[in-house]
Amino acid sequence: MTGRISSAVVIAAIVAALGAGAVLRNPAAAQQTEIPADVWSGDRAMDDIAALLKFTPRSIGAPGHQQTIDYIESQLAKTPFSAVARQRWTFRGDDGAGHAMTNLVARLNPSNPRRVIVATHYDSIVRAYADSKDPDGPMPGANNSASGVAMLLETARALGRLPSPAVGIDMIFFDGEEGPKSLGAGDPRWFAIGSPYFTAHLSDFYPDRKPESGVDFDMVCYRALQLKPELSSVLYAGTQTVKFWSIGATNAPDVFLRTPTPYPISDDHTALTAAGIPSLLVIDFEYDPWFNTTQDTIDKCSAASLGAVGRTLLHYLYQQ
Numbered sequence: 111m112t113g114r115i116s117s118a119v120v121i122a123a124i125v126a127a128l129g130a131g132a133v134l135r136n137p138a139a140a141q142q143t144e145i146p147a148d149v150w151s152g153d154r155a156m157d158d159i160a161a162l163l164k165f166t167p168r169s170i171g172a173p174g175h176q177q178t179i180d181y182i183e184s185q186l187a188k189t190p191f192s193a194v195a196r197q198r199w200t201f202r203g204d205d206g207a208g209h210a211m212t213n214l215v216a217r218l219n220p221s222n223p224r225r226v227i228v229a230t231h232y233d234s235i236v237r238a239y240a241d242s243k244d245p246d247g248p249m250p251g252a253n254n255s256a257s258g259v260a261m262l263l264e265t266a267r268a269l270g271r272l273p274s275p276a277v278g279i280d281m282i283f284f285d286g287e288e289g290p291k292s293l294g295a296g297d298p299r300w301f302a303i304g305s306p307y308f309t310a311h312l313s314d315f316y317p318d319r320k321p322e323s324g325v326d327f328d329m330v331c332y333r334a335l336q337l338k339p340e341l342s343s344v345l346y347a348g349t350q351t352v353k354f355w356s357i358g359a360t361n362a363p364d365v366f367l368r369t370p371t372p373y374p375i376s377d378d379h380t381a382l383t384a385a386g387i388p389s390l391l392v393i394d395f396e397y398d399p400w401f402n403t404t405q406d407t408i409d410k411c412s413a414a415s416l417g418a419v420g421r422t423l424l425h426y427l428y429q430q
């Protein structure tokens with residue numbers, strides 16, 4: 111992750127339209143399904159992050175990239191999301207080289223015509239470019255990007271222990287979010303690769319009807335996690351964003367804040383929304399001094415932060 115664009119005019123309009131108090135006043139928070147607290151385990155999600163860090167570097171083309179795919183599939187095999195489709199293609203980089211890309215799509219109750227996407231990216235930057243001491247060092251990426259993968263995997267396990275939600279759920283693990291040079295925000299020409307490819311081939315997975323909405327996770331394990339409604343999500347997926355933050359603020363008021371981010375953040379939700387699937391981004395982008403450095407390690411993460419987000423996601427899915 112990814113680009114940021116400042117726009118004071120847009121911000122002012124959205125904050126006015128949303129009304130800061132609207133997030134907490136939404137009545138959806140009062141209608142929560144009873145979900146046992148231990149069904150979504152932050153400790154298990156931490157175990158996922160620890161497992162993924164062993165594959166570092168996990169950037170495109172590295173052995174750790176394929177090991178990450180194998181790990182995701184091996185974990186999903188133990189859940190109701192066991193049928194995983196691999197969307198494969200070759201991306202031609204501006205270096206002229208062809209890069210093998212893979213999005214993973216895992217579906218719960220595929221015959222249900224109502225679909226909701228739960229997404230993250232699993233690729234990792236090629237080097238810790240933001241590290242002042244070791245900018246060519248390997249990127250551990252505990253928060254960016256292992257935390258999002260852990261979020262989805264533990265949610266898949268939890269859904270295996272619970273009744274089916276009213277909607278079918280499609281988990282998508284996007285490749286190439288960090289861009290053509292795997293440099294993310296350090297690359298001024300950054301753009302996501304995997305999610306636009308997915309939306310350009312949407313009918314392969316949705317021949318009749320688009321998914322109703324999407325929620326995308328990136329950088330969600332920080333031990334001092336603070337989640338603000340992301341500005342473009344508020345703009346283009348306002349109903350979904352208000353609902354998610356209302357549930358989050360009820361469950362974990364120290365984590366879910368009311369004031370939107372002061373700028374929109376581009377991530378994989380951007381392509382989904384552009385394709386007519388209103389999608390929100392859940393991210394704590396204020397992760398300095400560790401963002402995209404060799405210090406993005408598991409000691410910065412906590413089971414409590416992961417659990418606060420994961421349990422919010424479960425409640426959100428049962429309110430669709």
Ligand SMILES: [Zn+2]
Nearest residue numbers: 111254255328
């Ligand atoms: Zn990311």
